[in-house]
């Protein structure tokens with residue numbers, strides 16, 4: 001019977017009765033869209049978020065980023081190296097977090113007698129240039145002053161403009177070059193902040 005005749009006789013087909021029977025799940029079911037990402041932070045607003053904090057980085061924090069360290073943060077260190085660093089008594093690591101264990105970035109130092117040596121600062125790739133690196137560095141400088149350090153030093157790849165700009169913003173000065181420091185081929189600037 002033609003659809004119009006059915007309509008005239010009051011016979012209606014529902015969506016269910018005409019639904020095609022797929023032999024396999026539809027593409028939409030096989031490849032559901034990714035869960036929506038949280039909205040990005042507006043520049044400078046991270047600090048105002050109620051659940052934002054900068055705290056000592058724990059092994060729990062490490063576990064929550066272990067599998068995404070290389071892809072989402074930085075490929076400078078293998079996860080095992082960061083884990084060893086967290087257990088090293090001469091090191092101190094801090095993490096920028098949202099809530100309990102959503103790690104937005106982290107930073108660490110080696111604790112010398114007169115000098116804090118920054119080992120790494122890494123911010124999640126999708127949250128960079130929004131002030132999180134600055135807040136981590138600010139905290140390290142505060143800790144260095146509390147511990148009566150005279151200097152903070154670090155090495156940075158000569159081509160790493162975002163990092164160099166970050167350090168310069170806080171007054172770090174170029175103190176020399178270490179030739180072939182990274183991977184035996186790439187030069188690093190030595191940068192120092194004098195706290196005295």
Ligand SMILES: CC(C)(COP(=O)(O)OP(=O)(O)OC[C@H]1O[C@@H](n2cnc3c(N)ncnc32)[C@H](O)[C@@H]1OP(=O)(O)O)[C@@H](O)C(=O)NCCC(=O)NCCS
Nearest residue numbers: 074121122123128129130131132133134156162163165166
């Ligand atoms: C370096 C890094 C930690 C900076 O973190 P961030 O959260 O993006 O830094 P901020 O948003 O606080 O920016 C700090 C300053 O750096 C500069 N900056 C940041 N990103 C920049 C970019 N892509 N290009 C140029 N300058 C940049 C800005 O001048 C900014 O200063 P402003 O606040 O006056 O504008 C981040 O880029 C990162 O994780 N890089 C990979 C890991 C790494 O290389 N770490 C350094 C190891 S030595």
